[in-house]
Structure formats: C-alpha cells, structure tokens
Amino acid sequence: MNTKNTLLALEDDQLVIQTGDKILIKGAMASGKTRLLKKIAGQLPKHQFDFLFQTLDDNFISGTVAENLAFNLENNAIPLGQMRASVQESAETYHLTDDLDTAISDLSPYKKQVLAMAQLLIYPTEILVLDEPLFLPEAFEGTLIVTGDFEPELFDQVIDLSETALATVDLDLNRQINPDKAILSVTELVPQMSFAIYEGEKVAISAPAELPIADMLAGFRPTSGEIDFYYEDVTHQSLDKRGRKIGYIMANPDDMIFVKRVRDAGISDELLALCQLTAIKNERLSQLSHRQKRLFTTACILMQATPIVIIEQPEFEGFPEILTYLDQKGVTLLLVTDQEQFLPFMDRQEVF
Known part of the structure; x- marks a missing residue:
C-alpha cells in the first residue's frame, strides 16, 4: 500500500500537496494560474521536479529534436547506447521520428508542444509541474500539478481561480455571406485537401x-497546390x-x-x-x-x-x-x- 506524505503546504492559498497527488489549476485568463504554479514550484525541493513552460520556446535548448530529447538523459549521465535507444523509442511514441534532425526553429507549434512533453517524459522526475500541456502523461505515478482545460475527474484536487462562472454566450451576428464570391479558393493544399471560403x-x-x-x-x-485570393493567385x-x-x-x-x-x-x-x-x-x-x-x-x-x-x-x-x-x-x-x-x-x- 502506498503511503502519502505531505510534500508542500501553502497556507495563504489553503493548499496542501501530498506525494502522488494529481492537481489541476483552472481559471480564466489573467486569473493567476501561472503565478500560482510558479509559486508552488518555488517551494518544491530543487532538482526534484521538471517544469513545462507555457511559452513554448522556453522549453528548449538550441539544436535539433534529437538533441533536445537527449538533453535530460545527458544531465542524468545515461550511457550513450541506452540514450540513443531511449531517444529513438520516444520519437516513435510521439511520432517525431521524421523530425529527429530538424532544428527546433523549424518545428510547427504543434510539434513543439509534443516535443516539450516528450523530452520531460523520456526521463521524468517524481514531480511534474506543467503549465498548459498539450496532453496529460499516461501512467505517471508521481506528483502532477497542471494548469489547463482538462477533465476535473482525472485529478485529486481542483483549484478554480475563476471568480464567477462563465455566462451563456449569445451573440447577435449580422454579417451577410456572399455565396457567389469566394474570398479564398484552395486547390490541393496537400493531397485531397481543397476548399473555398466565401465572403x-x-x-x-x-x-x-x-x-x-x-x-x-x-x-x-x-x-504544391494553389491558393487564390478572390481571383488572384497568391500562392x-x-x-x-x-x-x-x-x-x-x-x-x-x-x-x-x-x-x-x-x-x-x-x-x-x-x-x-x-x-x-x-x-x-x-x-x-x-x-x-x-x-x-x-x-x-x-x-x-x-x-x-x-x-x-x-x-x-x-x-x-x-x-x-x-x-x-x-x-x-x-x-x-x-x-x-x-x-x-x-x-x-x-x-x-x-x-x-
């Protein structure tokens, strides 16, 4: 039977975190989610947790995808052969195999989000502090502290910083569509992807x-396809x-x-x-x-x-x-x- 111990207590925020807890911090923009997350991180034992930054580029060193995946392993003195195998396995798991030699600066935002998580999970610490991750780690038995829009049922504690519930949104939109005038016509943007957007x-x-x-x-x-703005080819x-x-x-x-x-x-x-x-x-x-x-x-x-x-x-x-x-x-x-x-x-x- 696992025994939980108190990891951290913040009296001002009425928050007690025990080892192995899964905690979600949610709330509206500028409600203080990231600030609270950083406050928690500042009280955790140094070198015993990993932090995922919401600003994507803050998560990486310069270099390639492979170098970023290996970075955590190098810091933990993992033998070279084991390191190469782990990098390859992680790349296959997160569909990054074709990007191993790609520079971080050339990745799409989505691939950056995937890599940011993959490089933490390749050799995770016992505590993960994640600010708006793309997904939650599976089968992670350590302490998890997360901000974002996730199902509350997945967590032991939910801290909601929203002052009030969101009201039902009812908009009065009057813009008329012109079905005879395509403002954007896209032909084979990628294979089998063609569409038109009307004014x-x-x-x-x-x-x-x-x-x-x-x-x-x-x-x-x-x-390799064609993009037309009204009747002008802007490809x-x-x-x-x-x-x-x-x-x-x-x-x-x-x-x-x-x-x-x-x-x-x-x-x-x-x-x-x-x-x-x-x-x-x-x-x-x-x-x-x-x-x-x-x-x-x-x-x-x-x-x-x-x-x-x-x-x-x-x-x-x-x-x-x-x-x-x-x-x-x-x-x-x-x-x-x-x-x-x-x-x-x-x-x-x-x-x-």
Whole structure:
C-alpha cells in the first residue's frame, strides 16, 4: 500500500500537496494560474521536479529534436547506447521520428508542444509541474500539478481561480455571406485537401494537427497546390503582399512579437480594450502570460484590417467579443481548430 506524505503546504492559498497527488489549476485568463504554479514550484525541493513552460520556446535548448530529447538523459549521465535507444523509442511514441534532425526553429507549434512533453517524459522526475500541456502523461505515478482545460475527474484536487462562472454566450451576428464570391479558393493544399471560403463566412477547419495548414495558407510554408485570393493567385506571393490580404494569428505568439512593450505596437484604444490590454499597455511583453501575448498578437493583426483573418488554434477566452468585432467590420474568419466549443459560432466546419 502506498503511503502519502505531505510534500508542500501553502497556507495563504489553503493548499496542501501530498506525494502522488494529481492537481489541476483552472481559471480564466489573467486569473493567476501561472503565478500560482510558479509559486508552488518555488517551494518544491530543487532538482526534484521538471517544469513545462507555457511559452513554448522556453522549453528548449538550441539544436535539433534529437538533441533536445537527449538533453535530460545527458544531465542524468545515461550511457550513450541506452540514450540513443531511449531517444529513438520516444520519437516513435510521439511520432517525431521524421523530425529527429530538424532544428527546433523549424518545428510547427504543434510539434513543439509534443516535443516539450516528450523530452520531460523520456526521463521524468517524481514531480511534474506543467503549465498548459498539450496532453496529460499516461501512467505517471508521481506528483502532477497542471494548469489547463482538462477533465476535473482525472485529478485529486481542483483549484478554480475563476471568480464567477462563465455566462451563456449569445451573440447577435449580422454579417451577410456572399455565396457567389469566394474570398479564398484552395486547390490541393496537400493531397485531397481543397476548399473555398466565401465572403463573410465563418468557417472552422479540422485536420491532423501535424499539418501546418495555417502556415501554408498564410505563406509561411510552401504548398504544391494553389491558393487564390478572390481571383488572384497568391500562392507564391511574398509574405508582405499576402499579409495585406490575409491576416494570420499564429498559435505561438512569440513567433509574432518584435517589440518590447505593448504600447510600442501603436494599437488603437478600441483594440486595446477589445483584447483586454488597456491596463497592461505599458508592460513589457516578456512579462505577460501566454494568453495575454496571444491577445496582443490578435490586436496587432486586427489593426491591419485585412478582409480575411485566420486564427490557428484559437482560445475561447475573449473570443466572442473578437468575433463580434470581426462581424461588425465585415471580416471573413477561418479557424484552424478541432475544438467543438467554437462550432456553434461558425457557419460551417470542414473536416479533412
């Protein structure tokens, strides 16, 4: 029989953590989830836990996927032969075999999320502290402390930092669809993936996560197919030219941030308020949470007033208000997501 011992007690937060506990911290944006997680981590025994950062690039060393998978093993003096076998096994488990020699900077946000977890689980400590992981580790018998949107039934304790329950969202959207005018026509983006988005539509696209669909549509990755904006072939246009037509909000906001402070982007007061940035407009972006950074990059793209906006892996916090704004401005919206909570707000879904 396993005996649990008290690992940590935080009187201010009325939190007691015992060895082997599975704990979920949930709540709205800026409710303090990451702050509490870091507070907990600061009280844990040093060198006895691993921490997954919400900001993806903070989880990696420079180099390749293989080097990152091996990093934890090297630090624990695992013999070379065993290390190579473990790296290969982990790559096969998490479908990273074809990416072993790929530089971290060339990975899609999804692959980065997978790798960030894989490199912890290849040689896990007894305590895992995970800020918004892509998935939960299976058959992990140690102590697990997690933030994110997971089923509460999977945990021993749930700490809910939300002040109030979310109200039922009821939007009045009036944007008319023009079924005779395709704003985006896509032919064989990848084999057997063709579709059209009509002016004024709100469309969700669901496809295997490893396919960089949004990157291809926005011009950040090549496609052997064809992408037409209205009647113009933009497949090989420069990022600058295509960016004036197609706004793209990436899943990883750090790939889009090139200023030091929120105010440096010159965002209008209207968009600052819409994206909940007014109170933090003088803050350094490096001090913001992942969700706040996403709202910042959203405001930057909305400021460009493109006729169509693509959002890669959107987050629901603040989404209804942003959708209402886009509807009022007559902007066509394309979501790349498989989350069902967005579907009631969409005109249709394309599944590939």
